Amino acid sequence: MRKFAFGTSVLGLAAGFMFGMGSAVSAAxxxxxxxxxxxxxxxxxxxxxxxxxxxxxxxxxxxxxxxxxxxxxxxxxxxxxxxxxxxxxxxxxxxxxxxxxxxxxxxIQMEPPKPSEMSLEDMKKSVKIYVKPEDYVKKPMHGRNWENFFVVILRDAGKMAIIDGDTKEVLSKVDTGYAVHVTKETSDGRFWYTIGRDGKQNKIDLWMDPPQVVAESQIAYDARDIAVSHYGEWKDKYVIAGGYWPPHFVISDAVTMEPLKVVSTRGVNVDGAFVNEARVAAIYNTPKSPSWVVAVKELGQVWQVDYSDLENLRIEQMDSHKFLHDGFFDPTQKYFQIAANASNRMEFFDTTTRKFVGSLETGKMPHPGPGANWTDEKCGPVGATGHIGEGMITVWGNDPEGHPDQAWKTCYKTETDGAGLFIRTHPNTQYVFMDQPKHPEPEIQQSIQIMDKKTRKIVKTIRVTDREKSIALHGEFNADGSELWVSVWARGGKADWMNGEIVVYDTKTLEEKARIKGLETPTGKFNVYNRVHHVT
Amino acid sequence: MRKFAFGTSVLGLAAGFMFGMGSAVSAAxxxxxxxxxxxxxxxxxxxxxxxxxxxxxxxxxxxxxxxxxxxxxxxxxxxxxxxxxxxxxxxxxxxxxxxxxxxxxxxIQMEPPKPSEMSLEDMKKSVKIYVKPEDYVKKPMHGRNWENFFVVILRDAGKMAIIDGDTKEVLSKVDTGYAVHVTKETSDGRFWYTIGRDGKQNKIDLWMDPPQVVAESQIAYDARDIAVSHYGEWKDKYVIAGGYWPPHFVISDAVTMEPLKVVSTRGVNVDGAFVNEARVAAIYNTPKSPSWVVAVKELGQVWQVDYSDLENLRIEQMDSHKFLHDGFFDPTQKYFQIAANASNRMEFFDTTTRKFVGSLETGKMPHPGPGANWTDEKCGPVGATGHIGEGMITVWGNDPEGHPDQAWKTCYKTETDGAGLFIRTHPNTQYVFMDQPKHPEPEIQQSIQIMDKKTRKIVKTIRVTDREKSIALHGEFNADGSELWVSVWARGGKADWMNGEIVVYDTKTLEEKARIKGLETPTGKFNVYNRVHHVT
CATH class of the missing domain: 1.10.760.10 (Cytochrome c-like domain)
Structure with missing residues (x-):
């Protein structure tokens, strides 16, 4: 509104606000x-x-x-x-x-280039079928105990290794998307779906000899998580994957990997401000209802997305805190527990009522990874997380029905030497295992610490490796919990990759049992039995 | 990927797609x-x-x-x-x-300036209280039959006129947002909420003498519709208004007009493409459940937004067709009927199951406005729309329980002289009234046509005005349906505004009864009794 007058002053103001006033462009x-x-x-x-x-x-x-x-x-x-x-x-x-x-x-001093969109049509064109569903094998072809297989991310190589947990043999290394963050399984554990940082989702069949990729498609340019529908008549029917860019989630046919439905997650955060780059962090199937929980990082909201009718898609947008990262369920599979790492909090949701039920202040930047649940003698059932920002394990009550006074409150905290990413336990071990890869000192980032569930104290520190530029991270158990597998990520560039390994420990004696060598940058590991049976 | 090589080719491709390749800037x-x-x-x-x-x-x-x-x-x-x-x-x-x-x-040949966002905080600052809730009058202060009041949009003046339907007196003209599109009421009809094209929402109290604005706030820079929560314990608790820009809806406290919650409607349309400017067209309270239907125009989706828990907001995103415009309920108040005008369709939703239930091809660009329902001798209960693109009334069955064979199918079509905006009827008249303002010829755009429900034929054409640059539009009934009020919009610029009027007809004899003069650009009219009792 300068030299002219038009319309009401109200409208003049509105248009002024709407488009912003003239912005200066730096001459230099x-x-x-x-x-x-x-x-x-x-x-x-x-x-x-x-x-x-x-x-x-x-x-x-x-x-x-x-x-x-x-x-x-x-x-x-x-x-x-x-x-x-x-x-x-x-x-x-x-x-x-x-x-x-x-x-x-x-x-980074120049104007950011505008990132491209990706339409459902683009995604549909990306589908690749390597083995047609009608040609799938009818039984496991290798005669192995495939329910004790480990599916292992070889991060920087853009591959997944399939390892026989009984014999420790590497059965195959299959090509997937770049820097896979996570993999999720069909309800019987036969098919595994990976999502790469490049937005490629791959489907692996463990019954083939050797296990192999059967289909893939691309749903984003950058992505982090994926999940399968496990409930009722929709069991193993759909796969959902979330994009960092474009900020959306995509539901695909779990058989053919054909993308079916795209839903944007751009939105208004819990403070009331619009966020264009509202990214999908974690996604999990909710065992107690036909839905997934989709953590929209920058919004501070978990969206519970119902998959019983894709054309009339029901979503609960549950408010919590920023920025949401990764989570896990309580032992009853009813409550979802997720880190809001920028708020130094764990957030809790009842996936049966589809409501936010609690929030807990933790240490600095909680990061549970696949998480850990056990029963504490005083607090009853508990969940636990490590932290990216400090060396600490935070333990809280997670049984609101049986122990309402403890629910979503700190039971205790135990210090560790260094900040870490992954905490793990198993019903058949008295210990909780915590890695420490975020600590700057090699001797700490190469060691895991072991806490006794009974005494709540650190009882042992194991140096997993002492190779230069190698770090130890991520524990996973074999099917009966008698072994803990820990990754050694050789980070000295591509020439160093093959020095990566997995070290296997006895969870009773805490002694080393085996080393599985020649693994390019192994990170997350997924034991078929434990994941199918929700052992955390 | 030009002179350098880095990472995998997959990723190179992804980043290339992600940001687009270099774009040429026109020199001229x-x-x-x-x-x-x-x-x-x-x-x-x-x-x-x-x-x-x-x-x-x-x-x-x-x-x-x-x-x-x-x-x-x-x-x-x-x-x-x-x-x-x-x-x-x-x-x-x-x-x-x-x-x-x-x-x-x-x-329009230059790069479009980027429109501004509007945060919840911005909106909260815009609240203006003219009369504090604790100072609201306790009873109607004017002793008039306020349930037969008409609330009338004076479009270009940015005002609403309150007219006594019994005496035809103009009681007040109150300031609101610019070019109000629609107004909605509390469940008793006392308070009326307007939404202006400038995103201002105003609350008018009909019990004051004269009726007056008691509160306002701004929720967008451009907006079209507003609605109140009418169901159960949330009765008259919330107001929802939808933005054209920013593309979102905002839920406010219906008492104080304080904005409480913003939800973005940017999303992926029914064809699978992201739409940044996915605007909110129509919004209505659903009488059979604690929710509103929110038509997201460019997405081709109606979102059923549940207001029973704003912090765990449930939304059903119901797919239909593009571009959604305005709608109305069937007589049972269960089914929502809305025009997808770019698809030449009416779309139907069951608001109790929260699902899309049918779609009907109509004439060109259907536009029901507040719509019309009656009972046809052959088809049973029917709904009807006029069209922006042609002179036609399309009538369909809307009673799936009683007349399943007729449901969401064309019962009949009746031609009119010209394309129009608003079709209306009332249980106490044998006629259906259709305006024709979209026809280019003055004698047609200044006339309404009247169809007999029994014969399905046009039985009369009434020339409402013959003033130059004036058009006739929008019918509304008085409380007992004995009168039809039609607007005459004097469009000859600001100097001509005061020549606008409302012409009142007897719905039995179809004779003119009265002219209410001195109304600046009257368009939509809302009779308190008819709107509270869902008479369409």
Missing amino acids: EPTLSEADFEEAKLLYFQRCAGCHGAERKGATGKSLEPKATQKLGQKRLEKIITLGTEGGMNNFDDIFSKEQISKLATF | EPTLSEADFEEAKLLYFQRCAGCHGAERKGATGKSLEPKATQKLGQKRLEKIITLGTEGGMNNFDDIFSKEQISKLATF
Whole structure:
């Protein structure tokens, strides 16, 4: 509203607000050649977008929009990328060259390129069938005890290893999407679905000899989690996967991997502000109802998505806190427990009433991974998480029916040497196992700590590896809980990959039993029996 | 991926898709001075965005993105704005000056400015209380038969007139948002909530003498519909209003008008493509359950939004067809009937099962407005709509329980002289009344046509006005159905406004009974008794 007058002043104001007033363009905006811009864009997507967002508005990491980065300037940005920060950002001088760091520092001072959308039609075109469903084998062809197989992420190789838990033989390494975050199974444990960081979802058949990928499709450019429908008449009918970008979830046919339905998760967060890049973190099937829980990270909401009628899709948008990450169920399979890591909280939902039921302040940045449940002598049934931000195990009551006074309240906390990612236990062991890969010191990040459920104290520390640039992480049990498998991730670049291994411990004696060698960057492991039977 | 190689080719592809390849910028992009740009932006918002969208991606009107408009060029665009199109766009030479048309033609060839967001915090700041709830009067202060009041939109004046239906006196004209589209009432009919095109929602108290606005707030920059919660314990507790921009709906406290909850409607349409500007068209309370139906125009989905728990908000996203516009309930108040005007269809939803139940091909661009239901001798209970695209009344069966063979199927069609907006009837009249304001000829757009329910034939045409630049539209009945009130909208600019009037007809004799004069651009009218008792 400058030299002219039109309409009511109310409307003038509205239009002024609506489009924003004229914005200044910096005369000295940094620039890159087209080739350098494309390179920086790719590096940013691979290594930075996960924390800072495809649109650079920030999430786990800070906002990297030009108004913020231009203030810091080229030199300071290069230093931050090179050395990392106190706030938790890694150093990148072992991953990027000096030239690449310089390009990235310039790139993040320029206007972020607008990320592309992906339509259902695009996704449908991406379907690849390697084995037709009518050609699926009718029984396990290898005669092995496949219910004790381990499905193992070989992260940086973009593969999954299938390992025989009885014999410790590596049966196959199958190609999947890049940097798989997680894999989920059909209700009988035969088929396993992976989701890559590149949004590719693959379906693996454990009955083939050797186990093999039978179908794939792509549902996003960046993604983190996947789940299968397990309830009632919809058992093993649908697969759902969540996108980081585009921010949405996609329901596909679990047989053919054909995408069927896309639902955007862009929305208004629990503070009332619109978030375009509202990403899907964790997704789980809810055993007590025909639905999945979908954690929409930046919104601070868990959406319970009912799969009983895709054309009249029912969703409960359950408010909690930001930013949601990963979660697990209580032993009754009724309550969903998930970390809101930016709020230093665990959040609790009743998936039968489809409502938020509680919130617990934990240590700094809780991260349960697949989580741990057991029964404490004083508190009754409990759940537990480790933390990315500090060396601590937080244990809470999770039995509101039997122990209402303890429910969603801290039972106790036990300190560990270093911050970690994965806490695990099993009904057949008296111990709780916690890794510590987020600690900067090699001797700690290469060790796991073991807590006694009875005394609540750390009773042993095991150095899993002492190889340079290797870290120990993620425990998983064999079917009867007599063994704990821990990954050793050799991080010294591609030439070092094959030095990765899995170390197997006896869960009674805590002695080493075996080493499974020649595994490229193993991370998460999934035992068929334990996952099918929800053993956490 | 040009001169460098990094990561897997899969990922290279993903990042390439994700951000799009380098886009060319036209060297000869048209420009405007800042003042002219601001003027054109405002004109565009007031007159063009409703059909072409705030982001200019098109909806009812065509896409006006630079790639499309630059091909047409300045001269051709000016001609289209001046004269309109065969496709249904009005001429604008009577609204804009030649200079303004030239600026608009340039503006729409430039990159659209990014529209602003509006947070819950922004909305909360906009609340204005004119009368505190504790100071509300305890009974009607004017001693009038307020249940026969008419609440009348004075569209271009940004006001509502309150008219005594018994005496035909104009009791007050109260200030509201700009170009109110609709008003909805509390369950007793005392309070009326308006929503302006500027996103302002106002609350009017009919018991005051004279009736007056008691509170307001703003929930969007552009908006169309509003509704109140009427069910069970939530009766008259919440108001919901929908935004065109930002594309969202907002639930507010119906007493204080304080916004409480914002939900984005940006989403994936029924064809599987993401739509950023997915606007909220119609919103209605569902009498049979604690919810509203929210029509998300561009998605082709009706969202049934449950208001029984705002923190665990349940929504059914019910798929139908694009683009959804306005709707009404069947006489049992169970089925919601809404126009998908771009698909030339009526869509039907069962609001008790919260599911899509049927779809009917109609004539071109159905537009029921508040709609009409009656009982046909052959088909049983029926609903009906007129059309924006042709002069026709389409009548369908809407009683799946009693007349399953007729349900959601065409019973009959009756031609009228011209395309219209509003069809109306009442149980106490044998007639159905249809307006024709979309016909280009004055003698038709100034006339309503009357169909006999028994013979299904047009039995009379009434010329409501013959004033230049005036059109006749929108019928509403008084409480006992003995009168039909029709608006005469004097469109000759602000100087002509006060020539607007309402003409009252006897619904038995079809003779004129009265003219209520001095009304600035009257359009929609809402009789308290009929709306409270769902008389359609």
